[in-house]
Amino acid sequence: MIATGAQYNKPSIPNSARSENVGVCYGATNMEAQLCEGEEVIVGGGGNSAGQAAVYLTQVATHVHVAVRSDKLSDTMSRYLIQRIETHPKITIHYQTEITGLEGDVQLERVQWRNKATGKTETRPIRHIFMMTGASPNTAWLEDCMVLDNKGFIMTGHDLQADDRFRSRWSAVRSPMLLETSLAGVFAVGDARSGNVKRVASAVGEGSIAIHLVHREWQRCSGLTRLARRRARLVAILLEAGDIVRVQERHPDLIEAVHESMTTECLDLELFRQAKIVGDDLLFEVDR
Numbered sequence: 658m659i660a661t662g663a664q665y666n667k668p669s670i671p672n673s674a675r676s677e678n679v680g681v682c683y684g685a686t687n688m689e690a691q692l693c694e695g696e697e698v699i700v701g702g703g704g705n706s707a708g709q710a711a712v713y714l715t716q717v718a719t720h721v722h723v724a725v726r727s728d729k730l731s732d733t734m735s736r737y738l739i740q741r742i743e744t745h746p747k748i749t750i751h752y753q754t755e756i757t758g759l760e761g762d763v764q765l766e767r768v769q770w771r772n773k774a775t776g777k778t779e780t781r782p783i784r785h786i787f788m789m790t791g792a793s794p795n796t797a798w799l800e801d802c803m804v805l806d807n808k809g810f811i812m813t814g815h816d817l818q819a820d821d822r823f824r825s826r827w828s829a830v831r832s833p834m835l836l837e838t839s840l841a842g843v844f845a846v847g848d849a850r851s852g853n854v855k856r857v858a859s860a861v862g863e864g865s866i867a868i869h870l871v872h873r874e875w876q877r878c879s880g881l882t883r884l885a886r887r888r889a890r891l892v893a894i895l896l897e898a899g900d901i902v903r904v905q906e907r908h909p910d911l912i913e914a915v916h917e918s919m920t921t922e923c924l925d926l927e928l929f930r931q932a933k934i935v936g937d938d939l940l941f942e943v944d945r
């Protein structure tokens with residue numbers, strides 16, 4: 658199970674590390690929103706997460722500033738969100754703007770930003786800043802061994818099936834399970850997973866679901882008797898050799914075991930002798 662998380666992209670603002678948990682937030686949920694009721698806040702970033710955070714925070718904040726480094730949002734934010742934040746009376750978008758300073762002793766008290774085009778700086782009494790500047794998954798070590806999305810997050814479950822790369826890599830007969838990667842039997846959870854929600858509770862929840870699925874997979878595998886597994890290997894060898902094989906018991910677990918054995922090199926002569934040839938068919942009696 659892969660749970661290597663992600664690195665949150667943190668702009669180099671002096672004091673930002675010191676202000677983490679005392680005013681600098683990397684997510685805008687109900688928890689954070691409660692802390693800034695009746696206050697002015699600022700959101701840093703120009704992507705959809707920044708737009709969604711800004712709209713969400715208008716429910717509690719008196720005013721929401723949005724600091725965007727570029728001169729437009731159309732390359733990075735959905736049109737419907739741009740329209741919502743541009744027309745919202747409680748939101749001001751500051752284009753070509755960088756957050757340059759955080760001030761405060763125990764709690765963040767003031768935020769300073771600078772317009773890159775005019776050089777003008779502004780400082781406002783703001784106690785909460787929301788950095789919605791994305792995250793980079795800790796997945797470089799995986800190199801090319803499983804399907805990742807275009808930002809490097811690990812793709813899992815149903816999402817994989819729409820991806821062309823998945824079909825050439827997937828080795829099992831069944832479909833991937835929830836949270837299972839393109840490498841059968843390997844699961845990914847939390848911030849490293851494509852489509853994650855960047856919350857502790859969901860990372861922990863996904864972890865417990867994945868462990869449950871791992872146990873279920875073990876049970877399924879050990880459900881086949883040793884003999885059935887050996888026969889499955891023999892069937893696999895015959896199939897690879899191009900022989901016509903008919904397996905009388907079409908139990909899905911057995912078919913899976915045959916498939917898993919297709920690349921193993923194993924010839925069990927004793928079992929080979931037990932096989933009965935009826936017409937062109939080689940028949941096995943397989944116990945589950």
Ligand SMILES: Cc1cc2nc3c(=O)[nH]c(=O)nc-3n(C[C@H](O)[C@H](O)[C@H](O)COP(=O)(O)OP(=O)(O)OC[C@H]3O[C@@H](n4cnc5c(N)ncnc54)[C@H](O)[C@@H]3O)c2cc1C
Nearest residue numbers: 660661662663665683795798847848849855856857858860
């Ligand atoms: C500043 C900040 C504040 C946050 N505040 C909240 C909050 O208030 N509420 C909330 O719900 N969420 C919050 N989050 C998000 C939350 O922390 C994450 O969603 C959650 O920790 C994800 O859990 P994870 O196990 O996937 O990854 P992580 O908690 O990041 O754990 C990943 C672990 O894997 C290790 N690792 C990385 N690479 C490798 C490797 N190659 N081999 C072995 N180990 C490796 C890392 O060292 C780390 O220990 C916050 C995040 C940040 C950055």
